[in-house]
Amino acid sequence: MPRERAHRLFSQLSVDLAKITADYPAQVLCPLCLTPFTKEAIDLEEPDLTEEHIIPEKLGGTLVTLTCKRCNNTYGSKVEAHLVQMLRSHDSLKGTSNRPLRGRMEIGGMTVPADIEWKAAETTTIRLRPFKPAVHEAIKKHLRDGTDEINLNLNFRYIPLRSYVAVFRIAYLAMFRELSYGYILSRAAGAVREIIARFENAPEQLGDIVGEAKNMSPAPTEPLQFYAVRGGIAVMVVITLLADTKRHYVTFMPSPELAPEMVLETLLAAAQTVGKGRPAKDQ
Numbered sequence: 001m002p003r004e005r006a007h008r009l010f011s012q013l014s015v016d017l018a019k020i021t022a023d024y025p026a027q028v029l030c031p032l033c034l035t036p037f038t039k040e041a042i043d044l045e046e047p048d049l050t051e052e053h054i055i056p057e058k059l060g061g062t063l064v065t066l067t068c069k070r071c072n073n074t075y076g077s078k079v080e081a082h083l084v085q086m087l088r089s090h091d092s093l094k095g096t097s098n099r100p101l102r103g104r105m106e107i108g109g110m111t112v113p114a115d116i117e118w119k120a121a122e123t124t125t126i127r128l129r130p131f132k133p134a135v136h137e138a139i140k141k142h143l144r145d146g147t148d149e150i151n152l153n154l155n156f157r158y159i160p161l162r163s164y165v166a167v168f169r170i171a172y173l174a175m176f177r178e179l180s181y182g183y184i185l186s187r188a189a190g191a192v193r194e195i196i197a198r199f200e201n202a203p204e205q206l207g208d209i210v211g212e213a214k215n216m217s218p219a220p221t222e223p224l225q226f227y228a229v230r231g232g233i234a235v236m237v238v239i240t241l242l243a244d245t246k247r248h249y250v251t252f253m254p255s256p257e258l259a260p261e262m263v264l265e266t267l268l269a270a271a272q273t274v275g276k277g278r279p280a281k282d283q
Contacts, residue, residue: 060242083166186256
């Protein structure tokens with residue numbers, strides 16, 4: 001059968017959903033938008049129900065769940081891509097990446113595209129990308145004449161807040177994988193979904209709820225690990241992400257019993273309780 005793994009996931013999730021509610025016989029709900037689907041949605045030429053890596057595949061993820069095509073595509077391009085680029089940029093700035101940073105160099109009033117390569121304990125290399133030959137000649141003349149000013153602007157190509165939403169979303173899908181519909185159909189999880197859905201205008205407090213955990217001891221042995229916080233009112237989710245280097249990120253999910261209006265406040269308090277170090281926005 002084509003898409004066998006997706007069908008196995010569907011069978012498991014439909015059974016889980018039936019234990020919670022009789023409203024969706026032989027169906028599953030997309031965990032991100034709660035749209036119902038039958039198994040036929042998997043077998044369309046362009047499936048409406050798709051496998052999604054909980055941790056992005058570009059960051060070493062292998063665990064999958066089912067989400068609808070619309071959510072998969074939207075969050076992949078508008079949220080996950082920012083997390084991938086953030087980690088790659090961090091690696092480039094630390095000199096541990098083979099990927100150059102993109103930027104623009106200004107010489108004598110002329111601006112040209114450039115690639116900048118940082119290598120730990122090595123010379124930084126700036127390479128100009130192809131541009132108009134006439135501009136190239138003019139720049140060479142400025143350099144020969146001894147221009148005294150060169151400006152370099154870096155373009156990291158990510159929005160930090162969307163990167164935090166991406167980590168928050170990984171944790172939400174991880175909780176879905178662990179606790180299924182019993183968790184995501186709670187009112188507290190609904191508040192989490194609302195934050196994720198508002199990725200273009202997410203609360204700035206996410207920068208205090210999401211952070212990189214450095215020098216963890218013992219080091220995590222699984223890609224996703226869970227720890228109860230403050231007597232179980234919140235769950236700390238430790239996420240292992242692999243770009244050019246391995247990093248561990250921490251964020252928090254609410255107990256399903258929590259009132260939705262208390263979710264953000266409780267997660268902030270949980271982050272402060274754990275004392276995770278500097279928030280992600282300061283890394």
